[in-house]
Amino acid sequence: MLWDAGIRLMFEQAFLSVIRSKKKPDKCPECGSWRIAGILYGMLSDSPRLHRDLDAGKIVLGGSVVTDNPPAWQCVNYAFRTWHRCFSEC
Ligand SMILES: [Zn+2]
Numbered sequence: 001m002l003w004d005a006g007i008r009l010m011f012e013q014a015f016l017s018v019i020r021s022k023k024k025p026d027k028c029p030e031c032g033s034w035r036i037a038g039i040l041y042g043m044l045s046d047s048p049r050l051h052r053d054l055d056a057g058k059i060v061l062g063g064s065v066v067t068d069n070p071p072a073w074q075c076v077n078y079a080f081r082t083w084h085r086c087f088s089e090c
Helices: 005-015 048-056
Strands: 019-021 036-041 059-063 073-075 082-085
Touching: 048 059
Parallel strands: 019 082, 036 059
Antiparallel strands: 036 073, 073 082
């Protein structure tokens, strides 16, 4: 399922606390899954590698509209649990 980044951000702010992390999280606190995917934004070229990574759950698509501070990672099981990357101190 593809979630528009803006809608996801609204849900996240309404129901879930924003979590910031410097690196890709190991585990989802909501469902306990170890499957955390990086979120790719923008218009992507169709490629075998993209499909492979999508199928493997390594990446998910964040949509072509990029908000100011989009989340960087997402739980594969639970799309509303996302993490924001922080570049200095969290
Ligand atoms: Zn989860």
